[in-house]
Amino acid sequence: MSKFFPDKITILSASELQEKFHEDLIIEDKLPMKIETIGGVTSYSRGNIIKVSLAILKVDENYSKFEILKQDFIEEQSKIPDLPTFGGFREGRAIADSITSFDIPDVLMIKGHGINHPRKFGIACHVGLSMNIPTIAVSNELLCGEVKTVDGKNLILDEEEIVGEVVKTSARSPRLYVSPGHRVSIKTAAEIVGKTTLEKIPEPLRVANEKLIQKIGQI
Template sequence: MGYVLRSDASYFSAARAIKLQKLLAEKIICEGRIDKLNTVVGLDLAYIGNIGIAVAALLTYPDLRLKEYAVVVGEVNIPYVPGLLAFREAPLMFKAYEKLGTDADLVIVDGHGITHPRKLGIASHIGLVLDKPSIGAAKKILTGRIVEKDGREYLVVDGMVGALVLRPKGSKKAIFLSIGHKISIAELERIAPTLFRDDHYLPEPTYIADKISKQVRSRVAVHNKRKSR
């Protein structure tokens, strides 16, 4: 876990975080094929005030059925700074992942991978720390431009294809599936269609993690309301 800065606000420095990102970006591997893919983990985090609710949802592959999940609730002290999401959210996500009883062959994170100003979004950061193939699943563009080639759309950053632009079910909403770590764009193209179900536009692993995080958030909100009476 040495690639994650301490998660207390008194120690956090945006300048230090940016410097670390630039160093770690050089370690990211944008190649690789996943020969064994039996389990996929989706990581997401919801908030209630300054409380973060991190969820790691482990699904079997290729049937995309939930096998187990882990939840970690904790205070988030690092301020939100665009491009530095990993330093705010990754510590709780790591704790949730570590609570799982089964290791994952692939990690999908709610956020960007290399389609990031310093080529090190939260999905790349987490993949590097876990030493796992990782993919980012983001709903908005952080940087780059969309280009079309052979009937497909891609997100290109500094001349490099970093993500697929998908609109499952013909949805107007786009999801940006980016290289995180230890995966190539060709492998991402091969795997991407198998990560979705028909009733929503998010990849199933992060969809389930998001759904669970919101359910837990509702329970935490009710609990806090009762305590305040």
């Protein structure tokens, strides 16, 4: 994984790496035939300290029942500066480290962005490609592009290229900006997020986020 997470970066070198890594992404379904486990990961950073909360949930075939299998929380120090749109080199490394010591789920949801990114290589792409695992990005914010309604779907377009979809499961729920990271299509990413969202965000991310908030509150 070292080539994906250099010890030093500049804005220029990081931009070039993101553009290079993007070429190796697989934005189509390369998932297990039956999805049984879904992971959720959220991160928080302050200064050079990064905190990562990870949860893995077991799901039934209808996505109607969820069982927490494992949870983990780690802290790491990073020498990489906190630069907007380059979080994959910083938080992405901590996320990858947390997963390597964990059971890898069939698909991993990451709070952040995927190909809906200025260089089409957000944190979900970074983690997914570095570990060669299926990843989905979920965010409450539109990082780039615009939303257009096409055939009844609210799609995220960046220079007329479809890079994600907006998922809104109820009138009261927030908009979720969903995008593939690696080894998942836009259609499947949106479907999985929609099916696993019981309240405001998908269950794997909700569980991970609650743990993160709890840990931060103890500091």
